[in-house]
């Protein structure tokens with residue numbers, strides 16, 4: 001009985017070792033990939049959190065728990081991809097803030113939105129009521145594919161984003 005257990009343990013170790021070898025080879029081959037369950041687009045991986053909508057801080061916290069961040073969009077192609085991902089679901093929160101509430105938005109990686117790609121809807125960002133420091137992507141007919149600034153306390157769908165590793 002003991003020898004059978006020994007063989008089982010050895011087999012499990014061997015399988016584990018083989019998997020480690022596979023991972024090593026993938027790294028050495030320079031192959032980058034998204035984790036299982038994530039959606040791949042170009043150099044990015046996306047994960048749609050379950051049904052709940054969250055305020056900005058909670059959404060960012062949830063993505064940070066996975067070691068990643070909210071979507072940082074640097075091209076029309078990435079914007080279109082996020083739209084296609086969420087089109088039938090609802091507006092996702094974007095990984096940007098206007099810390100001073102002055103319509104000057106920055107991505108969570110510290111780059112100024114004005115210096116990169118932007119897709120503001122007509123008349124946005126308007127900091128309506130002086131309380132719009134966060135933003136979302138519109139996925140519905142009105143302003144589809146465009147961004148709107150809105151209060152950070154508003155509940156939005158959360159998509160997490162990471163670069164392929």
Ligand SMILES: [Ca+2]
Nearest residue numbers: 126148149150
């Ligand atoms: Ca607005």
